[in-house]
Amino acid sequence: MMLRRGTLMLLALLTLTVGMAILPAQAAACSCAEPGTLTERKDRSHAVFEGEVAAVKSSSASLFQPQVRTVKATFKVNEVWKGQVARTIEVITAEDGATCGFRFEEGERYLVFANAKGKSLETGLCSGNVKHDGSAAYAAPLGSGSIPPMARAADLVHSAFPSRAVLWPIIAAVFVLVCAYLVYYKNKKAR
Missing domain, CATH: 1.20.5 (Single alpha-helices involved in coiled-coils or other helix-helix interfaces)
Incomplete structure (x- = not known):
């Protein structure tokens, strides 16, 4: 009986050791609190706008941890409720939902809640972004927004x-x- 108990304990210890050696050292999972109302999301964001995704590309920017891969979503902005938002703007998010990334789809419209991090805007799954549902009232709680500013004449000359x-x-x-x-x-x- 003693030999069995010792063998079982040794086997359990060996299994635990091997399990710890082959399992990843760090696991990533996203857990968000309830995002709150649209007005609450607006209050805690630096920029709030509605726009169509023109492109989604891999990015070298780092969010939170260096291991988190990111993407950059480029938007054609239709309406702005908060922040310095141009007609075209880029927003960075983690690449997948497990690391709290928001999955933007090209050609779709979204109400985006973003925060400034250095010179870039970042958003994620917990920011409370909303895919446009086709109704005119989906952003109604935010009130009326504004049209993003036109490019300055000097910028247009340089781009031409x-x-x-x-x-x-x-x-x-x-x-x-x-x-x-x-x-x-x-x-x-x-x-």
Whole structure:
């Protein structure tokens, strides 16, 4: 009987040791408190807007922990309730729901509650984002929002023309060609 008990204890200890060695050292799971009303979510967010997802791409930005992979969702903004939000804006979130990431789908509209972290906006599963349900009243508790500001005229001029990095080589090439033509023309006349 003693040998059996000792063998069982040794087997249990061995199983526990092997289990601890092969299991991951850190597990990730998302657990959120109730997000609250739309007004409460607005109050605790830096930016609140409604927009259509134009693109979702992998991001190198880090949220919370370095091991958490992130994505960047680019929005075409339709209406703003809070914050400095441009017509096009990027929001970072964790890649999957297990790490509290919110899954944005391209072409879909969302009411987004985001917070500023450095120079970027971040959101997640616990922020209380809402997929547009097609009704005009889904964001009614927030009141009327505003249209995002138009791009400044100076920004539009810069975006319509190539950057200086592209222009300078073109200008230099044109200058060299004009100089070469003038030298050629002068030599041709001298003959």
